[in-house]
Amino acid sequence: MKTTKEISLGDIAARSEELRGESMTLNMGPSHPATHGVLRLSLELDGDTVTKCDPVIGYLHRGDEKIAENMTYNQFVPYTDRLDYLAPLANNVAYAIAVEKLAGLKMPERCEAIRVVCCEMARISSHLLGLGVYAMDTGAWTVFMYTFTEREKLYTLFEELTGARFTTSYTRIGGLTRDLPEGWLQRVETFCDGVLKTIDEVDRLLTRNGIFLERTEGIAPISKELALAYGLTGPNLRASGVAFDLRKDKPYSGYEKYDFDIPVGTKGDCFDRYLVRMEEVRQSVRILRQVIKTMPGGAWYAEDAKKIFLPPKAKIMTKMEELIQNFMLVTEGPQIPAGEIYFEAENPKGSLGFYIVSNGGGVPYRLRIHGPSFVSLSILPAIVPGNFLTDISSILGSLDFVMGECDR
């Protein structure tokens, strides 16, 4: 029995005529699974096509820069965990190096090597999450499970090293909180073998996957010129074909000693950004293995920096001078000379910059944090228009941003 009324093609055409010419404003977020945090996109749509994109940020603004002006240098270390909270160790290291450069401190080799291990593990951890959720954004759920299994192992290692899984606060100005635990480096080595297998698995699942290719290839390409004009850094810049990596071009913490390659994309589309991250994980493993093989012995903090780094606990309990030193450092903060410094480290998401102005003493006069995610999001109004609404999750995932660092 036929109950539906027949509609002629002419009727449909007439109706779609009525719908045309009207744009729609759509708010995506601030709480949306594809926005990876509290980001709101104010979109203007013409049918399914985005004609305007205005990112609204600031939902996670905590005033980190203001807080930094009101506390001593070491007290700010836990706040750096919460910038790019997917790679807290890398933030800790970047901040510590910035302040040490201002103080003109030279770190012992062992400290530098441990920091490189921290940075690269943070990079792997961040990229594993970035790749996992990116796959999920484009419709592949399994990859997320694979990468998260590996991240779980990383968190166990972080916990053993720093005492915390997530907010590590591992570095101190002039050193670290503690030396490496016994046998920890061997466990990192074991992890390296495992993560390579997972990356190969992800490779097989995604790189030649038809659905994934359709959702990423040729979507939102960022040209070399556009990437530079917007100041993109890190994997997003390299995917656009600019071979610039601070670890190679402005080496810090002894990166010049290790042999590794910089993956560079050609088209700068979503797929290239994915490929660059995949390769960076492999390169990070390469660096890790070299550091583990050549881990130097000796001091893991700047022993001569009496006005900056806390003395060992045993000496505080037994020696008067160290007790006074400890008391002064805790109450007044590490004594950093007057001056200004801008230091950028190659973090998983791009260059994390600290601009510090000091008038001397234990508190910075101004501490500016330059977050790469802030920059990555500022390019959205230029690349999103012209794409379909459904592509937005793919574009956002490929830029791999984190709001903690964007809003500060």
Add this chain to the structure above:
Amino acid sequence: MDVLALTQKFPQTQNLAGQDMTTFAVNSSELADIVKYLRDEQGFDLLADLCGMDWKDRTPQFGVVIHLLSTKNREYVRLHAPCVDDTVPTISDIHPGANWHEREAYDMFGIKFIGHPDPRRILMWEAYPYHPLRKDFPLAGIEVPFPAADVAAVTGQTVEPAPMMGGPFVSSGGLMSGAEPQALDQSWNEEKPKS
């Protein structure tokens, strides 16, 4: 970089002998020209950072600090541009990435960028009355109306200053007397319950 060429082309530019990178104090009226010159002639193709500054005791009180990076020559340069009547010309037409950084500097310091295409706040909401990174703004914040007026009309909600509980949970650094541990909120204790 070619310091001499820059100082010859822009004679009012002053080389400050920065400790970590070449640093210049530039005249803010020439800022856009200098940034353009550095990008086109000296290869500083990437804007690494742009931020506002509150110098407190200096005149002018506010300024802008710009860090440029050359991806080819692998070097940085820093430009200090003091504000004129709290304004600086925009460089967002030269480096589009400066757009958001300038919005942030306006939001946090109240520095106005002349010629900026989109001079809105970015981190705080549009109706927020203060510029929080200025040195005279208190750490805890100041009570302001709730951003959503319809919610505030029903609930009477305001945006309150952060609870500091008898002092920030931080030592202030500096002089020992000011850094001593401070008592928590003393308006209540075991005998006297919290009102």
